[in-house]
């Protein structure tokens with residue numbers, strides 16, 4: 001029997017947002033449909049189609065598609081292909097749109113019109129949303145929308161997606177029945193000539209003077225000051241992650257300790273108390289404490305994304321990345337991987353060259369994802385003294401910076417090795433990347449972004465982290481200690497056996513059985529390595545001290561420094577993330593690449609930890 005793909009289209013008229021990258025399609029989509037898709041100031045943010053619903057002024061419900069931006073209808077990268085396929089009615093599981101809302105960036109009409117003219121020739125009804133009208137006005141670009149509408153032969157609506165200006169007009173136009181019926185008549189003439197004519201008619205054909213962004217770029221893109229500025233920015237970021245988080249982390253710690261004491265005093269001695277105090281509070285509370293650090297990291301990432309600095313950083317690093325066979329194109333996917341490798345791997349869809357895309361996917365997990373931050377922070381807090389070096393630089397922040405940097409160096413090294421194996425790496429590919437104008441980040445957008453991050457983290461803590469911590473508690477508590485046992489019950493439990501079994505593999509790199517055990521649930525989410533250590537150590541504590549003890553002093557008194565360093569080195573490579581491997585399988589369409597990735601990351605992690613452990617033991621002896 002043959003299987004066939006069945007296309008089921010939801011009912012209702014379909015409208016698609018099409019336009020150049022970074023013209024504000026997603027911002028418009030979010031406003032129109034009440035969604036919260038990611039908006040940022042660089043090209044290639046949206047890489048897949050997203051659907052939402054919109055109500056017109058007359059109350060008609062429409063389906064709306066947000067699409068990846070594209071410069072032309074000749075796709076060069078996987079994300080652009082999505083848009084072109086939707087326009088042609090080739091997208092799987094989706095009908096051809098009934099209407100196109102072509103979003104044009106009013107500050108760059110010349111380039112944006114080129115796409116519009118090709119979209120118009122697709123024979124679908126069109127409306128133009130002339131977006132970024134606020135920026136255009138501030139720069140003194142006055143566009144007569146009525147005249148433009150006459151020249152293009154379609155309705156033109158002035159919009160400002162960030163504050164919602166013009167959206168009511170857009171909703172009202174969508175109610176005109178004749179709009180949906182007629183594909184706009186395409187006037188005769190070659191595109192460039194037509195664009196020239198349109199701009200001339202609008203009085204916009206004169207060259208523009210220097211923009212404020214150009215002045216800023218004279219410093220930001222300066223061959224000497226540019227890289228210095230980038231390094232200072234990143235350095236400051238990691239300093240802030242420790243320095244600013246200290247107070248809020250103290251509050252969360254105090255709250256967890258208080259809860260543990262209360263629960264310990266209220267509940268009678270027994271399994272329930274152990275479950276609540278050692279499982280729930282010691283485990284989950286141990287992860288929650290890192291929320292402030294994660295939010296500080298994202299605060300900086302959001303500001304960088306919204307301001308338009310990211311593509312500049314890509315530009316600055318293009319030469320460096322070229323030396324390992326990559327281009328600046330890989331920079332943004334790699335930077336996204338600092339949040340999590342999965343969106344980073346998705347973002348590689350904007351890379352046109354298949355080899356570059358594959359190499360970027362392979363090295364994305366070496367960027368330190370935010371789930372590893374709790375692990376780093378725990379170990380740094382326990383083993384690196386809180387000391388000020390010269391010039392007010394905090395040692396702990398410096399170590400964190402070094403760890404992130406080590407991940408980057410490792411990624412570059414792997415890319416360099418891969419370049420040896422593929423000849424495509426030797427091609428010189430100039431970086432074609434749009435530098436958007438700088439925007440002041442909107443406080444509201446940053447607040448929403450942070451809130452979403454907090455939500456994601458708390459959902460992880462309350463979901464998978466809680467579930468696996470409780471499972472670990474069960475495995476660590478049963479079958480229970482036999483008669484006349486001397487050690488704590490955990491040593492006789494399932495988890496105890498499993499941990500000791502694994503420890504034979506990890507002993508050469510300095511991990512004890514508790515660490516070896518914690519690595520297993522850490523495969524589902526890396527933070528669980530921390531909560532698992534919390535639970536395992538709380539259960540290993542002998543004596544009748546039943547209150548949840550903070551993990552930091554516990555491990556700093558029981559582990560040697562070489563073990564701590566070795567574990568840090570392990571997490572630079574940290575091959576154990578199931579969802580990343582699943583994403584790689586999805587993006588590469590097979591098991592081969594994820595298998596290669598798992599094997600090489602595991603090998604490197606083991607090697608790095610082994611070296612770190614032995615060298616630091618020899619050093620400290």
Ligand SMILES: Nc1nc2c(ncn2[C@@H]2O[C@H](COP(=O)(O)OP(=O)(O)OP(=O)(O)O)[C@@H](O)[C@H]2O)c(=O)[nH]1
Pocket residue numbers: 019020021022023024025026027028038039040041042043044045046047067068069070131132133134135159160161162163306439
């Ligand atoms: N000033 C101003 N900024 C806008 C407007 N619309 C969008 N922006 C900003 O422009 C940037 C790009 O917006 P997005 O909605 O992500 O653009 P996009 O077209 O979806 O981009 P891709 O998904 O990369 O194709 C963001 O920083 C937005 O906040 C507008 O009308 N005025």
Ligand SMILES: [Mg+2]
Pocket residue numbers: 025026027038045046067068069
């Ligand atoms: Mg978008």
